[in-house]
Amino acid sequence: MAEVLRLEFERWRRVASVVVTFLLLGAVPALFAVQSSGPWGVRGPIAGVFLLLGPLVGVRAGGYAVRCGPDDLVVRGFLRTRRIPVEAVIAVRTDVVVWCDRRGRLRRTVLWGLRESHGRGPDLGLDARKRALREELGRWAHRTVRKGLDRRIRAVGELDDDALRREVMIARAGGQGGWEYLRRRAEAELIARGPALPADGGQG
Known part of the structure; x- marks a missing residue:
């Protein structure tokens, strides 16, 4: 399941x-x-x-809740609900979800409900509960992103041109580790396909 x-x-x-x-x-x-x-x-x-x-x-x-499912991460916020495809999630950094949209643009969704109060008003154990929720979310993100990276790396050669350009931009936003390896693989595939497909994804 x-x-x-x-x-x-x-x-x-x-x-x-x-x-x-x-x-x-x-x-x-x-x-x-x-x-x-x-x-x-x-x-x-x-x-x-x-x-x-x-x-x-x-x-x-x-x-206020954060639901992490097999297909998307859903943040039910104070004013709106944000749905982020799991494949678009790059990382969860403290109380911010870093992800890329379909155009390859880096986006950040702040988890306002999980931010600590830092002593503003009565605590009643709230900050400790927020830390526990963030840690749980961080563990989920680590497992999920790692699995997604493995699939992405294996699928590089099967992507069409537009999808490959997007993978390059997402990998660049991801930074080091597995993202760096994905970036090198995707850029090498772009170069192998010919000069009509620049490794920078066609961005001027």
Whole structure:
């Protein structure tokens, strides 16, 4: 069975996150809006917006999770959900996922929910839990990227021209180790195919 890893906080932390976010972004601003000076026709809608915004963001904050599946890495963030194909993942560096899009551009997705507070506000063991989740994610990434690199290296000769150019750009972004070996293999294949396919992937 393919490995699926789901990283999330304990239930009580998720519930607390929903409540605190609702209070900070919903109830408290709405109360200030209601008590402020000005016509009710202005204060009322503003308060309503906050009362809608608070629960929406609160539910997203409480449901923050990272799912590592056989095909993609899914980050359910505070405002949006990001899906990253496993084959595009280059590395997980502390609380940042480094990956390449289909055009070979280097992208970074910050795992805001796993960043440590560094003493800002009460901790309640939260930073320790975040470190544990990051370490678990790092181990998954190491295993997954290593397996992917082995497949990539074996498949270099079977790639079409566009896919080979993309592999060169991804390998360059990956840096040292297996990525360096993949880069050399892919560039050698490009050179072997003739001068019409420059090793820099056609970038000026």
